[in-house]
Amino acid sequence: MKKLTLVFLLSFSSFAFSDGLPELGDVSQAAINPIQERQIGQQSMMQIRASKQFLGDPEINDYLNRLGNRLIQFSNEPSLDFEFFAVNDYSVNAFALPGGFVGVNAGLILITESESELASVLAHEISHVTQHHLARMVAAQQGDSLASMAAIAVAILAARNNGQASQAAIASVQARAMQKQLDFTRVHEQEADRLGFELLQKADFNTHAMPEFLLRLQRATRLVDGNAPNYLRTHPVTSDRIADIENRVSKQPYRLLPDSLDFELVRTRLIGAQKTSSDAISHFTDALTIHKHGNPIAQQYGLVEALLRGNELDRAKAELTGLLKQAKTTPSAQNNPMLATLTGRVKRAVNDPDTLSFYRTAVQSFPQYRALIYDYVDLLLKSNQAEIAVKLLEEQVSLHATDIMLYDLQARSYNQLDKPLEQHQAQAYSYAWQGNLMAAIQQLELAKQAGGSFYQLSTIESDLRELREMLDARVKK
Ligand SMILES: [Zn+2]
Numbered sequence: 001m002k003k004l005t006l007v008f009l010l011s012f013s014s015f016a017f018s019d020g021l022p023e024l025g026d027v028s029q030a031a032i033n034p035i036q037e038r039q040i041g042q043q044s045m046m047q048i049r050a051s052k053q054f055l056g057d058p059e060i061n062d063y064l065n066r067l068g069n070r071l072i073q074f075s076n077e078p079s080l081d082f083e084f085f086a087v088n089d090y091s092v093n094a095f096a097l098p099g100g101f102v103g104v105n106a107g108l109i110l111i112t113e114s115e116s117e118l119a120s121v122l123a124h125e126i127s128h129v130t131q132h133h134l135a136r137m138v139a140a141q142q143g144d145s146l147a148s149m150a151a152i153a154v155a156i157l158a159a160r161n162n163g164q165a166s167q168a169a170i171a172s173v174q175a176r177a178m179q180k181q182l183d184f185t186r187v188h189e190q191e192a193d194r195l196g197f198e199l200l201q202k203a204d205f206n207t208h209a210m211p212e213f214l215l216r217l218q219r220a221t222r223l224v225d226g227n228a229p230n231y232l233r234t235h236p237v238t239s240d241r242i243a244d245i246e247n248r249v250s251k252q253p254y255r256l257l258p259d260s261l262d263f264e265l266v267r268t269r270l271i272g273a274q275k276t277s278s279d280a281i282s283h284f285t286d287a288l289t290i291h292k293h294g295n296p297i298a299q300q301y302g303l304v305e306a307l308l309r310g311n312e313l314d315r316a317k318a319e320l321t322g323l324l325k326q327a328k329t330t331p332s333a334q335n336n337p338m339l340a341t342l343t344g345r346v347k348r349a350v351n352d353p354d355t356l357s358f359y360r361t362a363v364q365s366f367p368q369y370r371a372l373i374y375d376y377v378d379l380l381l382k383s384n385q386a387e388i389a390v391k392l393l394e395e396q397v398s399l400h401a402t403d404i405m406l407y408d409l410q411a412r413s414y415n416q417l418d419k420p421l422e423q424h425q426a427q428a429y430s431y432a433w434q435g436n437l438m439a440a441i442q443q444l445e446l447a448k449q450a451g452g453s454f455y456q457l458s459t460i461e462s463d464l465r466e467l468r469e470m471l472d473a474r475v476k477k
Helices: 004-010 034-050 058-072 106-111 115-130 133-139 146-161 175-202 209-223 230-234 239-249 261-273 277-291 296-309 313-328 337-349 355-365 370-382 386-399 404-416 420-433 437-450 454-476
Strands: 083-087 094-097 101-105
Touching (some): 034 083, 034 101, 209 230, 261 337, 277 296, 337 355, 420 454
16 A cells, blocks of 8 residues: 555645745745645645546546656656646636646637647646746745645636636635736746747647647637637737747748547547537437548547447447457557557447456556556456456556545455455545545544554554644644
C-alpha cells in the first residue's frame, strides 16, 4: 500500500504563512514554493473531483495527458508533474490550477477543428502554470492555510468564469484586491501566449492553429451577442493579443498535419456522450451511410460504442468486426489502445470465451492504459482472481497515486481476499482523494479495528493524524 503520497500531501495542510504575504503588485514567486503550489492544486482538485464537474472518462483524460506531455517536455519545467483532466461542461473553457493541474471543458475539445488547436490551448495553460500566474494571485489573497488558499484558487476561477456569481463565490475575498488581481490578467495572457507559442513550435504542431482558434472563438462570440464563451472571459482576447500571435505566426510555415486517430476518437466519445444510445446509433449510422464525411473509423467506433450502450449486442459485435478489419489496413489505427478497450468491452458483453486471454495480451501491449486495466481488473474480480488483480493494482497505484478508481478496485480485491485492514485502508485513500475526509477517517478507524502488523497500524495512525489536522484546518475556515 502506497503511503507516502497521502502523507506528503496532508503534511503541508496546516502550513501557515507566518511572515506575511507580499504586497499586491509584487509578482515574485517567492511567496509560495513549488511544493506548496502542488498542495494547493491537490486540494483544489479534491473539491473539483468531489463535484459533478469532473468528467472521469479515463480514456479522454489519458489522451489529454499524452497530448500535454508532448508539450511539457519543451517547457522550462519539464519535470513538473502535470495532470490534465476533462470537465463535464459543454461550454467552451480551459483553466490551470497551481501545481500543474489543467482542466479542459468537453465543449472546448468539441469546438477545436484540429489537434494543433487543442494543443495550442494546452500550451497556453501549461505556460500559466510554469509562470505561476494563478499561484501568485492566490498568494496575494492573504490566505492563512493551504486549505483556504485552495478555496481561493477555486473561487478565482469561478469568479472569472461567471461575473455575476463572483460576489457569492468570493465572499471571503476582498473585492478591491480581486480587481487588482484581475488587472494582472492582461500581462499573464500575453506571457502565456508567448511561451505557449514556443511550446507549440518545439513540439512540432501547426503554430497557425493558435490564432485560428482564438479568431474562431471571437467570431462565435459576435454571433451569440453578450454571451461570450467562458474561455474568452478567463483568458480575455484583445486585439493586441491576437496581433502579437499573428505577428509571431506569420514567420512560420503553414503546416497541414494529420490529426491523430485518438483526437478523433475522443471527440467521437464526447459527441456520443451528449446523446441517448438510440440517437447516437442513428447519428453515427447516418454519418457513415448518408453524409460520408469525417473519419470513418472514428464514426464506426462511435457506432459500436452506442450499440454497446444500447445493449444491441449482435449488431455491436458485427460492427466491431468491420471496424477492426478496417483498422488493420489503416496505419494510424493499428495498435490503438482505444480500439483494444472497446474490443474488450464488446467481448465481455457477448460473453466471448477468450475474453480473459484477450485482456492478458492487451494489458501487456498497453501496460499504461488505465481504461483497459480497470476493465481487466473488474473482470478478474468477477472471475474470482483477486490475487492477480492485487498485483496489477499495486504497480498502477505506485505510478498513479491519486487515482480514485484504482483504490476502489483495490478495496474490492482485498474484500474478496478477506483482508479487512487493507480493504478499509484502500477505501480511505479513495475517499481522501475525493475530498471526503470524514469518510476517509471512518474507513481508517475500521481498518484499525480489523487489526494488523505493527507497521500497518502505525501507518494508519499517522494517516489518521494527518487527516484530522486537515479536517481541523477546514473547519476553522
Ligand atoms: Zn490564459
